Amino acid sequence: MVGRDRLSWAVVFGGLGLLAASVSGCSSLEGSHVDCNVVRLQREAGRSDADIASALGVSVPTVESCQAGGASPASSK
Numbered sequence: 001m002v003g004r005d006r007l008s009w010a011v012v013f014g015g016l017g018l019l020a021a022s023v024s025g026c027s028s029l030e031g032s033h034v035d036c037n038v039v040r041l042q043r044e045a046g047r048s049d050a051d052i053a054s055a056l057g058v059s060v061p062t063v064e065s066c067q068a069g070g071a072s073p074a075s076s077k
Contacts, residue, residue: 034058036066 034056042052053063 034062034066039063039066 038056039052042055043049047055049060049063053060056063
């Protein structure tokens, strides 16, 4: 019986750990961030800001905020 109780607690805490890890990496909770290095590479490939925004799931002004040499918080991590 003691072994089963320990296993139950291990499953509960393991599940809570997985839940916490999945939520902590969710960028939708923190607002729109974009990696300016990705934007730069896509611009060099000839894609428009609207195409890049659509592909990354962010707004066009967010993509436009990545000016030449500019960096967003996501790219400086």
